[in-house]
Every structure is written in C-alpha cells, then in structure tokens.
Amino acid sequence: MLSNLFQKQAPMMIGIDVGSHCVKALLLSQSSAGYRVEALAIEPVPKGAITERAIQDIEAIGRVISKIKKRIPRLTQFGAVAVSGQTVITKVIFMDVSLTDAELESQIAIEADSLIPYSLDEVSIDFEKISVNEADPSKVNVLLSAARTESVEARVGALEEAGYQAKVVDVENYALSRSLTIMYGQLPADAFDKMVAVIDIGAVISLVSVVLSGKTIYTRDQVFGGEQYTNSIVAYYNKSFDEAEIAKTTGDLPPNYIFEVLAPFQTALLQQIRRAVQMFITSSGREQVDYIVLTGGTALVEGLDRLLIEELGIHTIVADPFADMEIGPKVDRNVLERHKPQFAIAAGLALRSFSSCHI
Numbered sequence: 001m002l003s004n005l006f007q008k009q010a011p012m013m014i015g016i017d018v019g020s021h022c023v024k025a026l027l028l029s030q031s032s033a034g035y036r037v038e039a040l041a042i043e044p045v046p047k048g049a050i051t052e053r054a055i056q057d058i059e060a061i062g063r064v065i066s067k068i069k070k071r072i073p074r075l076t077q078f079g080a081v082a083v084s085g086q087t088v089i090t091k092v093i094f095m096d097v098s099l100t101d102a103e104l105e106s107q108i109a110i111e112a113d114s115l116i117p118y119s120l121d122e123v124s125i126d127f128e129k130i131s132v133n134e135a136d137p138s139k140v141n142v143l144l145s146a147a148r149t150e151s152v153e154a155r156v157g158a159l160e161e162a163g164y165q166a167k168v169v170d171v172e173n174y175a176l177s178r179s180l181t182i183m184y185g186q187l188p189a190d191a192f193d194k195m196v197a198v199i200d201i202g203a204v205i206s207l208v209s210v211v212l213s214g215k216t217i218y219t220r221d222q223v224f225g226g227e228q229y230t231n232s233i234v235a236y237y238n239k240s241f242d243e244a245e246i247a248k249t250t251g252d253l254p255p256n257y258i259f260e261v262l263a264p265f266q267t268a269l270l271q272q273i274r275r276a277v278q279m280f281i282t283s284s285g286r287e288q289v290d291y292i293v294l295t296g297g298t299a300l301v302e303g304l305d306r307l308l309i310e311e312l313g314i315h316t317i318v319a320d321p322f323a324d325m326e327i328g329p330k331v332d333r334n335v336l337e338r339h340k341p342q343f344a345i346a347a348g349l350a351l352r353s354f355s356s357c358h359i
Contacts, residue, residue, distance in 0.1 A: 006082070006198065008319055009329070012027075012076075012078070012353040013076070013078035013079050013080050013167050013168070013350070013352065013353050014026065014027045014028070014039075014072060014076050014078070014079050014080070014350065015027075015028075015079075015080050015161065015175075015187065015345075015346040015347060015348065015349030015350030015351070015352070016065065016068075016079050016080065016081050016164075016346065016349065017081075017082065017175075017343075017345040017346040017349065018045075018050070018055065018061060018081060018082075018155060018158065019045070019053075019202055019203065019342075020045070020048075020050050020051075020052070020053060020202060020203040020204040020205065020225075020227075021044065021045055021202075021203040021227075021245075021297070022042050022043060022044050022045055022199070022297075022342075023042070023043050023045060023061070023064050023068060024040075024041075024042045024043050024339070024342055024343050024345070025039075025040065025065070025072065025346060025348040026040045026044075026343055026346040026347055026349075026350045027039040027040070027072055027073065027076060027350060028325075028347070028350045028354075029355065030193030030349065030353075030354050033326065034324060034325065035182065035324075035325045035326070036325060036326040036327070037322055037325050037326070037327050037331050037336070038073065038328045038330075038331070039071060039072045039076075039227070039328070039330065039331060040331060040332070040335065040336060040343060040346075041067075041068040041071040041072065041074060041332075041335070042068075042266065042335060042339055042343075043063065043064045043065075043067050043068050043343065044064075045060075045064055045092055045217070045307065046060050046064075049064075050129045052085060052086075052204055052205065052223070053083075053084050053085040053172075053204070053297055054085065054087065054151065054154075055151075055154040055155065055158060058154055058157045058158050059355040061154075061158040061161070062157070062158045062159075062160070062161020062162050063157060063161070063162075065158060065161065065162035065164065066161070066162040066163070067161075069162050069163065071332075073109070076164075077164065077165055078164065078165050078166075078167040079159045079164040079165065079166055079167065080166070080167060080168040080169075080170060080349040080350065080352045080353075081155040081156075081158075081159060081166055081168070081349065082155075082169065082171060082172040082174075082175045082345065082349060083147045083151050083152060083155065083167055083169060083170075083171060083172065084171065084172035084205065084221060085151075085205060085221060086180060086221075087123065087147055087148040087150075087151040087217070087228050088145070088146070088147045088148075088170060088171055088172075088217075088258050089116060089117075089144075089145070089146045089147075090143060090144065090145045090146075090152070090173070090174075090219065091115060091143075091144045092130070092141050092142065092143055093108075093111075093115065093141075093142050093144050094133055094136070094139040094141060094142070095107060095108075095139065095140055095142050095255050096138065096139065096140070097132060097137070097138055097139060097140040098132075099140075101129075104127065104129075104142065105127070108125070108127055108144065109125075112125060112144075112146070115144065115340075116146045116235055118146070118241070118284055120150065121147060122148055122150075123146045123147060123148055123149060124146065124147055124149045124152050125144070125145070125146045126144075126145050126146075127142050127143060127144045127145065128142070128145075129141070129142055130142065130143050130215075133142075138302075138334070139279045145171055147169075147171075152169050155169060156169065160190055168349070168352050170349060170352065172200075172207055172345055173207050173209045173216070173219035173221070174209070174219075174348070174359035175215060175343060175345050175349045175352075176198050176200050176207055176295065176345050176348055177198060177209040177216040177219075177348070178351050178352075178355070179198070179295070179319075179344040179345065179347045179348035179351070180196060180209075180293065181199050181214065181309065182321055182324065182325070182332040182347060182351070183250070183293060183319055183320070183321060183323070183344075185324045185345075186293075186313070186317050186319070186320060186321060186323055187291050187293070187315075187317065187324065188291075191250075191290070191291055192213060192214065193212075193213055193253045194212070194290035194291060195210055195211075195212055195286060195288065195289045195291070195293070196210070196211050196212070196289075196290065196291045196292075196293060197209070197210045197211075197276075197280070197289045197291045197292050198210075198211065198292075198293045198295060198319075199273060199276070199292060199294055199295070199296075200295040200296040200297035200344060200345060201224075201225055201226060201269070201294065201295070201297070201299055202225045202226070202296045202297065202298070203225045203227045203228050203230075203297065203298075204223065204225045204275075205222070205223060205224075205225055205278060206221070206222050206223075206225055206272065206296075207219070207220075207221055208221075208222070208276045209221045210280055210284075210289065210336075215298070217284065218280050218283070218284055220276060220279065220280070222272065222276065224268075224269070224272045225296075225298060226248075226296075226297055226298035226301070227246060228265065229261070229262075229265040229301065230244045230245055230248060230354070231244075232260075232261045232264070232265060233247060233253065233257070233261055236257070236260055236261055237253065237254065237257070248301070249297075249300055249338070251302070259335050262302065265301070266303070266304065266307055269298070269301075269304065270307060270308065270312075271294070272309055273308060273312070274311075274312060277289050277312065277314070288314075289314055290314070290315070291314065291315050291316070291317075292308055292312075292314050292315070292316040292317075293316075293317055294308075294316065294317065294318050294319060294341065295319040295321050295341045295342070295344035295345070296341060296342060296344070297339075297341070297342050299318045299319065299341040300318070301343060304318070305317060305318050312324055318340070318341055319341045319344050320340045320341070320343055320344050321340065321341075321347040322336060322340060322343075
C-alpha cells in the first residue's frame, strides 16, 4: 500500500508540505466552531536537497523538519506528507460494484501491470472507491494511485529523521483539492456547484486540480514556477538568489522592474494558465472553468489575480486558507500573513486528521 495513503480514521497530525524551496508545516484542531490553527512554520530547503520535488538528501530535509518541530507542540507525533510529479500516477478505473475491498485489491494487483508503466517491484499502490458509475451502475469508480516506492520512502524517512511518524502519504494534487473545502467562503455562494481550478504555482512545478461539488475531476502537473521570475531578478539586478526571493515578495526593486521582469513573467504565467485551462476543457469535454483559486508562493506576485480576471474572464482569487479559522495564541501571525497562499497543500494534508475520505 502507498504508505497508508487514504488511511481511515487518521490521528491528529501535522501536514508537512515538502516543496522545492521550502518546507511548510501546519497543525490544525477542530471544534464545533470550526478549525483552529495551532501551529505553523516555514523553513527554506538547502540548495540541491530537492530536484523537481524529488528528495535528493533525506538527512538534509530531516534537519529542516527538525527546525520546524521546535515550533510545533511537543505532543505531536504524527505527520502527513505528499508525493507528486512524474513519480505519481492516478487513474480512475471501473470495477464490479459487488467486489469487497479484499477482492478489489486482488483484482487490481492482477491488472496493475497493464495500468502502470513501471515495474510493480518499484511502486507502491493504493486505491479508494469513489462512487457508483453513473453510466453503468454495475460498476464502481475506483481511484487508483501509484508512486515510486523510493519517493514514498524518502518522505517517510525525512519525517523519521525529525522524530515524526508518517501516518499518511497522500498525493499533492488531492491535498490541494482538499484545501478548497476551507476556501469556498472566499468564493461566490454558488462555487461548490461550479468548476473551480485550484492552481498551485510553486518554485519549479505548478499543480492544477479542478474540483466540482467537492470532487476532484482533473489533475495536471507542469514544469513552470516562480523560480523563473527569481532568476530574471538575479540576472537583471545583480542580486543573489536569496536576495531576489525576498525582493520579489517585498517589492524592493527598481521602478523599471515592472517592464523588465514582472510583465514578461506575468505574460508567461498567463500563457501557462490559459493552456492548463484549455487542456482541461479539451480533455474533459466541459465547457469552462468558473473560478480560479491561486495558491503557492508565486500567487503573491503583484496583480496576478487581476491579470487573470482581465485576460481570461474567470473570477480569480489568491487563496487564504486561514480566512475562516481561529488563530491560536502561540501562532506567529507575521509568518501566517506573509505566506498564506503557500500553506494550501499543508492545509490539505492537515485536514486528513478529520476526514477519512480520499479528498
């Protein structure tokens, strides 16, 4: 099994999003009043420790998580992490509705060889029944997930280095979709029944998850992210990479940067998002995307939401996962305010503490 992916009745655990440039961690609690942020932290990743979401140095990432652990309540023992990128495959397959979970597992094991383009010795597999197939009620839709075992073990190992036990290894696109459940309040009242594209623009990889009525109906990864913007700042203004990372969020740049760096990057990003929306429409047969929710560090790029509204005609917001949450007294509010959109995937992982469903 994919290290207990989709595990039922998960204990309260910290969501740990291991990104290309930083690790984000979030611990939530739940009461009748809603969710509460108990702790959160963000720490940079050493250069070379991660390449395109693949962990190259488990011990280095473990040390980063150990730093984060110092700002998390000591009684927290369990963590939820996620895999993504080319090492992960998700497919919806159709199986006989009468099969038990044990029978389903045996059948999938038999058929997996033709479904997954890797040797079965190299992958971890899990599945979840989603719903009865509308076109053929004798079939059930099953979400099959497979990941390279080395990718799963690298994340589990990094948590163990820091003294956490990985209770769930999820898929990043589904964690991203799950985070939308706490952000619907930022969208118009009809959003739950509309097509919502949650687009996480990370440093290197962008994730697209399209959600309808709480269900993920489309996912896609593409190699494009804020690192290109940062590299342009480095090239134009003779800054170090770290200085450029800070400058792009604080706006501490010459006035002409808008024309030299910002506008070209916005244009490239617009093209990427336009293409992602078109690919969804083409592959799904749907007519449109109704709303876009931007997450990830690059969502903080000035004016990006307005640009998408003007150019695509799609209602777009920058995510605030904490908008409807109570904030605990020990939470660093400066960190929360500066990095809100970056915590969407971590929030989706932290929510696994309270939900046994696949999304």
